[in-house]
Amino acid sequence: MASITSPTQMSYGGHVRALSILGLPLIGGHLAQFAIGLTDTIMLGWYGVAELAAVTLAQSFFFVWFILGAGFAFAVMPMVASAAATGDHRRIRRATRMGLWLSLVYGMVAMPLMWWSEAILLAAGQQPQVAADAGSYLRIAGWGIFPALLVMVLKSYLAGLERTQAVLWITVIAAVVNGLVNYVLIFGHFGLPEMGLQGAALASLATQMVSVLAVIAYSLWRLPEHDLLRNLQRPDWEMMQEIFRHGLPIGLTTLCEVSLFTASAMMMGWLGTVPLAAHGIAVSVAGLTFMLHLGLSNAATIRVGNALGRRDRAHMVRGAVVVTVASLGVAVATALVFFLAPEPLILLFLDPDDPQKPEILAIGISLLAMAALFQLMDGMQAIALGLLRGLLDTGVPMVMAALSYWVIGVPTSYLLGFTLGLGGVGVWTGLILGLSTAGVLLLVRFWLHTLARVELEAVEAEVTTAAGVQGQATGS
Template sequence: MNKVMTYPGHLRAITVLGLPLIGGHLAQFAIGLTDTIMLGWYGIEALAAVTLASSYFFVLFLFGAGFGLAVMPMVATAAAEENETSIRRSTRMGLWLSLIYATVMMPLLWWSYPILIALKQEPQIAETASIYLRIAGWGLFPALLVMVLKSYLAALERTQIVLWITVVAAMVNGVTNYALIFGNWGAPELGVIGAAIASVVTQTVALVAVVIYAVRALPDHSLFQRFWRPDWEMFMSVLRLGVPIGLTTLAEVSLFAISAVMMGWLGPVPLAAHGIALNLASATFMVHLGLSNVATIRAGNALGRRDRAHLEKGAITVIGMSLVMSVLTVILFLTCAEPLISLFMETDDPQRPQILLIGSGLLAMAALFQLVDGAQVIALGLLRGLQDAKVPMVMAALSYWVIGIPASYYFGFVQGMEGIGVWLGLVLGLACAAVLLMARFWLRSVHEVGEVPA
């Protein structure tokens, strides 16, 4: 019979497991933030181009990251069942699928210019973005492999090492960016190209570090021993779970990517303001994302033990923690918009007043969607822990594509609200997803986890 954990017990357990994951996500976010800040110092056009390029890259990356995200609940459940063979098999096939996916996606990164032009981006911005992607695209291979191995370690509750590896990667990125974007310390001044090189170097360093740790700290799992041998049964299991998770993530991220495209139609200054506001909103979202990962791990453990009471109390606790964070973020964005946006610009930038004006409005909209954005990602985390992915994928696609994107276009361009209207569409899409996914978890999925007999 499972020991019944109290709500304070759940709070402590989620905090201990979640803080390193939140820190790891913030450190990962800091990598992109460093690019944004330094390129903002370098020039507004460079910032606009990399904002566009990053949105394009992350659409591809986060779909492929579905295989890593699938590994997390599979390993968590196998660990609860004390099945080391399944831990090794699922992780290894997650690595296989990530390598295959990155290989297939490389042409879209290499030949991105005509795609960006087809999306009606300004030719100069599109050309600079495509130059960035031709180099940064090679980072897709190590980035996806790191995603799988981090998920594997997090599911085994080794979250401290996930944090420290990401912190080291963020430091490497900052130093390399500072050298190569501006030409410091005797390095050539490469601008956008320097940022792309720094991105690849950073992902490679992270991969080397996480592989060394996994091999040395968990030798019994033998992850890379006879790595070349196929395991088609587990390959298909990871594929069946990873594809809907990846498509769900793709639906959400593409909502933001399409919003970047729409902002690009308004010009480089609105696009740059969008990039700044989105970075600030993303920073606070990392807390919810870390809590979502904890929800996945603990729901996966509950599934492995068939302990519904544990699942329900843990879900209520993590939802409450996310709600508190959302309220704090709303207060921050509504009271400190100008100083936050100013972090991304030089004080003498001639376009500063325009960006402050547009960015402050967008940040007010970001405050609106904090509650629903946090709720939908927590619900997704809980559902993934129960390996419930196909119906949530459909719910997400309907919310983001059928409601969010058309609403962004309607309010932004038909109603003439421009950037504010585009972001209002984001709020509506995320709100719909939050309602549908929470309903799915509480009305159906949670009831499929039975109690362990006494």
């Protein structure tokens, strides 16, 4: 497949077209991936409020540990994109293989946390029945962390090569499988027993297995020149160290943001089952729109990484402007939907005959109004992180994220939600403040520091090259 990356002279219109070709399949892939968790939430919402609260808690717990390990996959993406720009197939293979290695090792560390999640959730102050239900879900679905992390690495490999349509269709197939298996196992259709929460867990695990088999088959079939399985059993310590050096800060950065939302879920759980269920619905809706920003962020990482491989700073700047404006447009559009039509969105998750529906609806509408407020800065921090990762600038953004989310966001949520008695609205105000702080800091980091560093390195490289040419001429 020919690269869609264009030379420095590409106009802004050209960048918009290139971003659409690369970014739309990535957005679709993220939406399909999100649909897997959303299907669990919607179907269990139909099944019962207690099950909805449990799966909200369980998925938040799973995602915290999954996203930390996914940092290695996110590190693979810009490294593959940069290597692809210079045609370095060996580096592409090395980065992908060691991403797979580190993901498997991390999965072994994380799986015991899934198995003993009930005790952890109880220690975190969750209600005993909700913790027990979430724990039973994770004892099954938790095994999916192994295939899920491998899928992330291979999707990052394909995305770095700009094969984003393959990523989209593999994820769509997985989402369809998940929906069908959920329908059969949760409610007990086609002669199978009604399994409820355990059925949803089995469906998620089956979906992850189908996904990993599909993405391995595609990679070996369509990209035989990379020979990904060659010497798979051999450690490549140098590349493993490089992936770890970039992947751990990326994982920790994403963990800081995700754990902000997990902490908010814990706090909402302290308020009761109904507020937690309303929170789960609002987070699911807001998360759905965030997939648009995340797809744009991944496209930014790929295009910046490719431009970095060619030392094309002007192309990088134009692309960054276009992706930032696109994210702004998405934020404004989705915020309007949240403000103007919250009720139909919330009712998608509820049984019409549920006696708790009016209370959940009232809380959910107020939370969606808050979600509309953080659309802008949530998108901006996602885009800024994507741009920075394309340049493999990972350490300082990790510190900025930790300060924004855990020094500002979480304490503010607790202060407003409980000390000042504002409840769920107070908890979500802390979310907004944390995301806004991160958005500002990360954008400043990219535009005022990292781009300047890239320009300086490019100048130094030109001077070194010129000096070498001059030395050869003098010697001759």
